[in-house]
Amino acid sequence: MRIAHLLMVHKNPAQVGRLVRALAHEQSAVYIHLDGKVDARDYEQLARLPGVRFIRRRYAINWASFSFVEATVQGFREILSSEQEFDFINVLSGQDYPLRSAAEIHAFFVQHPGRSFLAYEPVEGSAWWQHALSRLEQYHTIQYRFRLQYRLQNVLNRLLPRRRFPLPYPLYGGPYGGWWTLARGGAAYLVEFMDQHAEVRRFGRLTWGADEFLPATILLNSPLKDTIINDSLRYVDWSEGGANPKLLGLADAAALRQSPKLFARKFDITYDEKILDLLDQGLVKG
Numbered sequence: 427m428r429i430a431h432l433l434m435v436h437k438n439p440a441q442v443g444r445l446v447r448a449l450a451h452e453q454s455a456v457y458i459h460l461d462g463k464v465d466a467r468d469y470e471q472l473a474r475l476p477g478v479r480f481i482r483r484r485y486a487i488n489w490a491s492f493s494f495v496e497a498t499v500q501g502f503r504e505i506l507s508s509e510q511e512f513d514f515i516n517v518l519s520g521q522d523y524p525l526r527s528a529a530e531i532h533a534f535f536v537q538h539p540g541r542s543f544l545a546y547e548p549v550e551g552s553a554w555w556q557h558a559l560s561r562l563e564q565y566h567t568i569q570y571r572f573r574l575q576y577r578l579q580n581v582l583n584r585l586l587p588r589r590r591f592p593l594p595y596p597l598y599g600g601p602y603g604g605w606w607t608l609a610r611g612g613a614a615y616l617v618e619f620m621d622q623h624a625e626v627r628r629f630g631r632l633t634w635g636a637d638e639f640l641p642a643t644i645l646l647n648s649p650l651k652d653t654i655i656n657d658s659l660r661y662v663d664w665s666e667g668g669a670n671p672k673l674l675g676l677a678d679a680a681a682l683r684q685s686p687k688l689f690a691r692k693f694d695i696t697y698d699e700k701i702l703d704l705l706d707q708g709l710v711k712g
Contacts, residue, residue, distance in 0.1 A: 427532070431455070434517065434604075436463070437520065442520045443472055443475065450528055451528035455478075455510065457480070459480075459481040459484065460481070463486045479508075490634050492627075492640075502515055503617050506613060511610075515607070516607040519605065519692065521692035522660070522690065523702060524688060530688075542650070543607045546598040548598055549596070558639065564634075567579045592628075596643075598642040599640075601638065601662075602662060603638050604638070612654070660691055661681070661682060661690035671692055673693065674690060676698060682701075
């Protein structure tokens with residue numbers, strides 16, 4: 427059983443190196459999508475680490491834009507077409523970190539063949555969806571950068587009717603974004619679906635935060651829906667109530683130790699590097 431870790435990276439090459447080493451396992455590989463806006467020379471040393479490959483086609487990702495979904499799907503495409511066959515693709519940011527050893531992570535997925543792990547909520551009864559529906563019902567130009575774009579966005583939303591998802595699907599999503607682990611079949615289905623549905627791609631380019639609802643909606647309306655477990659396997663702290671989760675540090679050590687999750691986010695070595703030292707000690711003990 428083989429795992430491909432797909433890292434979506436845009437900062438802190440030294441921290442990414444620590445993450446790669448923490449994930450190292452003889453039955454895994456690390457694929458890095460490097461944001462098209464950053465200088466690849468800053469990350470060249472990562473290519474010398476065992477099992478590391480770079481996604482060839484890079485996307486310049488604007489925060490909360492559809493380009494993140496495009497980059498993730500491209501990463502899946504390149505991993506699925508590689509010479510090695512992987513049973514799972516695990517999507518992490520460069521600011522995630524494992525809470526278990528690589529051996530424990532591998533053993534977990536051995537015990538769950540063919541299952542995908544994705545946290546989601548249906549629209550009905552969801553507090554998250556109460557504010558998130560505007561992400562797809564209104565026009566958003568965050569995918570692009572041009573003069574007066576937000577003035578145009580406001581005009582479109584005043585004059586045009588609410589947008590609707592282009593397929594008659596129940597909607598699913600949640601605040602955990604594009605951080606999930608898909609079995610090979612789920613990843614292949616998502617790539618094929620996006621390739622075949624130009625109307626969904628066009629729709630996605632004018633949404634906000636498509637990674638938080640589009641892949642979940644596609645997969646939970648697919649023949650694979652019964653293979654999906656409603657769990658991202660990630661510890662995330664949203665207690666600060668902002669647009670981004672709380673940065674984790676030593677003050678969160680007890681919560682991280684007690685968490686049953688495999689991974690946590692997010693960390694920043696410029697904020698607190700000692701928490702990673704502590705996690706590494708735990709990984710060694712594991």
